[in-house]
Amino acid sequence: MIRQASETLTVRAARPGLHDFTDRVVDWVARQGMHEGLLTLFCRHTSASLLIQENAAPAARRDLEAYFARIAPEGRGYAHDDEGPDDMPAHLRAALTQVHLSIPLRDARLVLGTWQGIYLFEHRHVPTDRMIAAHLIGV
Template sequence: MLVQHEKFEVATNGKGTYEITNAVQDKIDKSDVRNGIVTIFVQHTSCSLTAMENAAPGARRDVERFFEKLVPEDADYEHDDEGPDDMPSHIRMLRNDYHQQKRISSQAIILL
């Protein structure tokens, strides 16, 4: 069984949604893996991963607004060691996950 480990960093401008599909696909393209499984993992406790069909800017903004309503930043949180958005970020992360596995077929990610 072939196992490869690669990593990349995502530059952000703070809170928001970030498209990483191309970065993951680029790592697959440069690998020897044609068919298999890719595990995507984020190493931070206040961010998460999700798969969305067609991550159009409007769809991403709708998701961001949904999470703002679901977990408002102005609620009375006890934990605010890293700022007022710290605890809401931790709670939002609980809705998704910090890792995902996707199939690879002919070196292409199968998102669904």
């Protein structure tokens, strides 16, 4: 019989950049007791995003963060700057990435590659609690 589980995970983003929360997701999925299925994660914000990214080499994450800083720089050239110079660049960076992930579950484990981790990509400078909706469907 197909089952479902849902939860809101809070990820504290103390700084801009990539924040690994793979272990929290893996622990939550394990507690659901399912063996096969599909996990969906959804970021409930417009100035942060979700990525599956390299989890072994910190330089890969730094390069990714630097790339997004170059293509969506902070500054005064945006019409939308209600919350400061990082406001609109945060929206652009979120639009260029994604706010949802789908990860298969097989043999009671998320089907992530050896070097893949699940990250919140924070695009703002103000420390923020980000809400990630998790939904697991399976057997």
